[in-house]
């Protein structure tokens with residue numbers, strides 16, 4: 001080892017000692033780690049990244065271009081433009097019949113990602129517990145840890161449609177410690193949608209035990225053959241819910257970075273304080289685009305949903321035909337097949353599938369312990385690519401099938 005290398009090692013150790021405990025506690029995202037392997041490879045079909053393959057509909061882009069041409073390039077109010085908040089309030093009333101005051105009960109954020117972080121930081125004291133389903137979106141666990149809370153993961157299973165039940169939640173409620181329940185349905189990564197009755201049971205529990213429900217409904221518009229239930233619209237729940245929603249998925253607007261939170265005014269005031277010192281406001285052009293998304297023709301969403309539905313049917317049938325049994329996803333744009341017939345861990349499956357057949361999927365273990373034995377396949381990808389990916393996966397599974 002050269003002297004220079006020893007010095008570098010010392011510097012690196014020194015730097016590590018100066019990383020805060022809250023950052024050290026986070027595990028690197030299982031998705032990111034996997035995509036580092038992928039970068040630079042050619043001919044890969046990606047069923048990996050969870051974002052629409054459509055560009056943002058043209059009328060939405062045009063509205064943003066026009067606003068830039070008019071020179072609308074300043075900060076907006078911390079809470080978001082009054083027009084967008086008003087339109088959102090109208091939208092939530094007309095879709096779900098839930099009544100929010102646009103001036104005090106709605107905050108525009110930098111995607112649902114920021115709204116989630118703000119919700120946790122606004123309501124958690126150190127050591128407060130937050131119950132969430134496992135598997136679930138990768139940021140849930142981390143956002144709780146970053147707010148010095150304690151994540152309490154409740155296992156969910158394919159045989160019970162990856163739904164979380166009120167009775168399982170109740171078993172984990174600890175007096176004075178459990179502060180909130182974090183739900184994300186339609187679910188990333190499983191595509192599960194909760195039945196209305198099961199949500200009603202959770203609502204009753206939340207009211208009885210005085211718990212706040214943080215409901216991430218970013219995939220609300222991406223449901224197939226069923227209606228979305230908005231948690232805040234359940235009887236008595238508006239006062240107990242922090243509703244998170246966004247534009248990234250339904251309007252193909254991931255890069256614009258706009259989302260929102262709707263909640264009782266005391267919670268929105270606390271979230272706004274944190275937001276004003278950290279973000280100031282969501283991007284001005286993004287908010288103009290989001291306003292147009294809500295005000296404009298909704299046919300673009302309908303057409304994208306129809307397209308995802310066609311792909312959903314192809315991928316689920318294709319995976320089952322290969323022998324990767326697949327739970328029927330009812331929302332979002334993910335299929336979550338079991339890979340147990342290969343005897344591989346989900347990480348090994350994903351790494352070898354990428355290396356040998358150039359198909360990228362995400363190991364289920366990235367979403368929690370109960371994701372082990374599954375991989376997430378995002379079908380927001382061209383149909384021809386899905387069909388080619390299925391051919392490659394068939395070759396791969398036939399080679400390694402154990403049973």
Ligand SMILES: Cc1ncc(COP(=O)(O)O)c(C=O)c1O
Pocket residue numbers: 050110111112113114137184187188216218246247248254258259
């Ligand atoms: C369940 C869920 N919530 C939140 C987000 C983040 O969305 P946004 O782009 O609005 O920050 C994602 C993105 O994949 C997601 O899947």
